[in-house]
Amino acid sequence: MNKFAYLVAASALVVSAFGQGSIDIGNRGLALVTSAAQPNGITGTSFVAQVWYGASAGALTKNFAPSPFRVATTSSPGTWNPAGVGGPGNAIQTLDGFAAGSTVTLQVAVWDSAVAGAGAASALAKAPGTGLSETFTYTIPTDPLAIPGGMGNMKTFALAAGAPVIPEPTTVALGALGAAALLLRRRK
């Protein structure tokens, strides 16, 4: 077999073996997440960051498990830890449905998991106390031996001002309404 044939065969092997693109969803050494209280970068493992992705800004339908931020004493404030408790386990993840060479759009949602009712939905709605990055893109390398990137185009962003909205305790409110109705009925 001549060299050209080997190259063609090698290219086919690469395409078939690396159908799904990889991404590094960590942001250490890159843009940070800040807040008014922690302008150098938020810390605390109750804060979590969830990376959403899709083909365009209007189609961010897929995500990875939320990664916790680091402890208060960390030397890397403002960064989340994909290997932390509850996270996806490793910074390098597979982008479902995206092949090498394709471009994926991403957005990062941040919230404090210690706040009752806080979650991805409130972060995506830009609720006070949560954070949402601008959308950004990542082009998956065609070279299968390239170490994946991912968050390089993300810009530093801050949590929205204001205290996190704590949902009303619906059950307590309903109970109080019921008690009031009972009292009214007795008086009549």
Added chain:
Amino acid sequence: MNTKSLLLAAVVAAVGAVSGSAQVTSQNIVGYVRLSLNQGFNLIGNQLNNGDNKVGTVLNVPDGTAVYKFDGKYTFNSFVDGAWDAPGMTLTPGEGFFIKVPAATTITLIGEVSLNNSKALAAGINLLSVPVPLAGALTDAAAGGLTAAEGDVVYQWTGASFVSKEFVDGAWAPSAPTVKVGEGFFLKGAARTYSRNFSVN
């Protein structure tokens, strides 16, 4: 890449020469490392000194094999029609490299254990192997012997992609990297020197 057997034979040859009242002793450890390679890409390293360490001396591989070294960018070398495109390429102990084979195969690396190893690491990404044929934790003095620095990231090849392990706040996450005999790995970190000496004793 599976290591089926490693350093199955080691011969310690001690040669003593007496000159007057002074005695000079040299010790050599020779052996071999056998590596099972999967079809496609494998990330390995040569851990034995074999003469000039030229690619044709170190590797005995089937036609269609390719080797990729990394020095900020990849350098490609292919073995076609019984010859390497770049026969001057060297694969010295401590270097890691990708090897792509057209079908699963087993290769045997032979040579002498390099006792004194010191490699300058560039700031950023380096493709390495432990320079001696030892398995275990990369930062264990008795195995990899690498001194971790804050911010280090180790990338290991899974056969199709990478997994990463980072050293932040004085600890590895998600776990300390371990290496097998003959395994290559990427290290991203600050510029420094990686020294891994080996004593017969």
